Amino acid sequence: MKTAEEYLSSLRDRALVLWIDGQRVDDPVDHPKVRPAINAVAETYRLAHDPEHAALATAHSELTGGAVNRFTHIFRQPEDLIRKIELQRILGRITGTCFQRCVGMDGLNALFIATWEAGPEAHARFLDWLVGVQERDEVICGAMTDPKGDRSRRPAEQPDHYLRVVARDADGIVIRGAKIHQTGAANAHQILVMPGAAMRPGEEDFAVAAAVAADAPGVTMILGRQPSDERKGGPDAGNCRYCGQEVVVLFEDVRVPWSRVFIDGDLAASATLLEAFAGYHRASYGGCKPGNLDVLIGASAALAREHGVDGAHHVKDKLIEMAHLTETIHGVGLAASARSTRHGSGVWQVDPILANVCKQNVTRLPYEIVRLAEDLAGGMMATMPSLADLDHPEIGPRLRAIIGSEARGRLLRLVEFMTYGAGAVPLRIECMHGAGSPQAQRIVIQRHIDWQARIEAARRLAGLENP
Ligand SMILES: Cc1cc2nc3c(=O)[nH]c(=O)nc-3n(C[C@H](O)[C@H](O)[C@H](O)COP(=O)(O)OP(=O)(O)OC[C@H]3O[C@@H](n4cnc5c(N)ncnc54)[C@H](O)[C@@H]3O)c2cc1C
Known part of the structure; x- marks a missing residue:
């Protein structure tokens, strides 16, 4: 290696x-x-x-x-x-x-x-x-x-x-x-x-x-x-x-x-390739994106400390919500993998419904996590001067007094990078379109859900005969 x-x-x-x-x-x-x-x-x-x-x-x-x-x-x-x-x-x-x-x-x-x-x-x-x-x-x-x-x-x-x-x-x-x-x-x-x-x-x-x-x-x-x-x-x-x-x-x-x-x-082989790839890759988002979001949660928590608000109940609650949504994505990615089945070739395949639910969550939950990160960071993440200005002999010391610390400035830049800045391209837009836009997952979910089994379960409890 x-x-x-x-x-x-x-x-x-x-x-x-x-x-x-x-x-x-x-x-x-x-x-x-x-x-x-x-x-x-x-x-x-x-x-x-x-x-x-x-x-x-x-x-x-x-x-x-x-x-x-x-x-x-x-x-x-x-x-x-x-x-x-x-x-x-x-x-x-x-x-x-x-x-x-x-x-x-x-x-x-x-x-x-x-x-x-x-x-x-x-x-x-x-x-x-x-x-x-x-x-x-x-x-x-x-x-x-x-x-x-x-x-x-x-x-x-x-x-x-x-x-x-x-x-x-x-x-x-x-x-x-x-x-x-x-x-x-x-x-x-x-x-x-x-x-x-x-x-x-x-x-x-x-x-x-x-x-x-x-x-x-x-x-x-x-x-x-x-x-x-x-x-x-x-x-x-x-x-x-x-x-x-x-x-x-x-x-x-x-x-x-x-x-x-x-x-x-070979049309059949090419259809198999497409579907198998989509399953694997949609579950993969249950691994990489929670890892990226851990960084955003960490930056938000560190900023809350820098700002002296980390003890406030609503701040703690927002961080908990960010963690809860991140673990929800990860949990479904793991579940899709744990409920795998063996293909005739000897390769194990993810559960198609859970893999697509995982990616569908990824098209939504990071947007709420990003919203909470922007809420906790405050407006300075969008309006802060360049960090290069902090080192300028003339303006630097006066600016540092306003920004507070270089740590705060760097954390704000990281949150900006991961929310609406450069990093938003891989993070948020990749969450939306990577491995297929949201509708692509809904098509697979629709195809794999056993609708009849659900109807029969409901009819039985409603006291109706099942044909
Ligand atoms: C950051 C990032 C990384 C990526 N990495 C890779 C990679 O490594 N390899 C790779 O091959 N691809 C990669 N992709 C591509 C990704 O799989 C596609 O972006 C995704 O499949 C959507 O395709 P599209 O961008 O052409 O958008 P579109 O397919 O044009 O989708 C835009 C909208 O149009 C709708 N739509 C599309 N077609 C129809 C239709 N026929 N009828 C009705 N509505 C329709 C969609 O539902 C969606 O709402 C990546 C994408 C991103 C953003």
């Missing part, structure tokens, strides 16, 4: 095509808008070698016969799903942001199931690739979301808005299109492209799952812009160590050898 330092140097070996703010960046590793996001991923490597966390952050792989980083592991027992959630919470609390390796991990597991259903040849190809991923301990960018254009039209009616196969020959396929909102793409070694929607007959070219190197010829990345990007690395960063990352990835006639093509035109 790589150490955090080995991970950093492995990124320097790539010939990535990355654009940031209209400029091509040759070595992104030390770029101030990239490095905090790399630092967040690096924590997933550091924990695997940290005696306190190694048991949670690593797992035994039946494929390699050795220890692997949990982010490349296949869920072979129910405990693997529970440990995933526990590890995500710890990492979410350490980084206070998105550490970017969950989409790939959930994608690997979903693809294990889908290729097993697709047949021995597809599964063998996938396993061969997976062993390399585990041995090299790679970051996999899970690339599902297409630009989609007009949502009321099918992919075949607007092919440029969906990634697709445009050519096949004896050596492999050629893919064209784009994937948007790609978490951690510029910090990844490989991109796992997957279909972004259930495809219908006639849409086989869009039903493709394949692996390409992050720096493969034809792959171009454009870094997503966050509201206060210019503060990164500076005194007003809020989170002074880490941040998340979202990227637009263009695939302009990228060649993929058959050895890296796992699904090509």
Whole structure:
């Protein structure tokens, strides 16, 4: 398993095509808008070698016969799903942001199931690739979301808005299109492209799952812009160590050898992949987001102390409410994992209803938690001058007298970062749309709830015959 330092140097070996703010960046590793996001991923490597966390952050792989980083592991027992959630919470609390390796991990597991259903040849190809991923301990960018254009039209009616196969020959396929909102793409070694929607007959070219190197010829990345990007690395960063990352990835006639093509035109396998991924990833939000919210609760509690209001009943009650909502999210994520079932492939799958309830909670409860954090922080979180002003020889001492302490200033910036500032992009908007917008979860809940069993229970108690 790589150490955090080995991970950093492995990124320097790539010939990535990355654009940031209209400029091509040759070595992104030390770029101030990239490095905090790399630092967040690096924590997933550091924990695997940290005696306190190694048991949670690593797992035994039946494929390699050795220890692997949990982010490349296949869920072979129910405990693997529970440990995933526990590890995500710890990492979410350490980084206070998105550490970017969950989409790939959930994608690997979903693809294990889908290729097993697709047949021995597809599964063998996938396993061969997976062993390399585990041995090299790679970051996999899970690339599902297409630009989609007009949502009321099918992919075949607007092919440029969906990634697709445009050519096949004896050596492999050629893919064209784009994937948007790609978490951690510029910090990844490989991109796992997957279909972004259930495809219908006639849409086989869009039903493709394949692996390409992050720096493969034809792959171009454009870094997503966050509201206060210019503060990164500076005194007003809020989170002074880490941040998340979202990227637009263009695939302009990228060649993929058959050895890296796992699904090509198999509609059933591609539907399985989509549903399995959605379940895993919606439960994952029950791990990482409570960890992020722990940081917001901590900042609010620390500020209450700074302000001398931590003894007030209503302040305590608001902090309790923030903790209660956070544990509600975490509890359902754990429950979805604890009530898992074994797929025929030997991989354990989360409970689909609870996984979707977990993510549905995430689209709502953090908004109330953020509201309470903003309430407790006071207006200064929005109106405070730059922390750089505190160090100015002329204005600094006078300003410090107003702000109170540097600790207060830094905590206010952190709350701002995590509520409406730069960090709000990964935290709040990711809570809303990551792993699917709210309606996507409601569709799955509607499909899986046994409505008839509930009607029959009610009819029996109402003294009615059940047909
Ligand atoms: C921070 C962040 C990180 C992400 N990370 C990743 C990642 O790593 N990999 C990845 O593949 N994706 C990622 N995503 C993408 C995420 O899965 C999508 O944002 C999500 O699926 C919603 O898609 P969309 O953004 O295109 O919004 P839309 O699908 O356009 O949704 C916007 C609204 O339109 C509604 N809507 C959409 N389609 C229809 C329709 N046909 N009929 C009626 N209403 C409709 C929705 O219900 C919603 O209310 C990430 C997103 C965010 C914000």
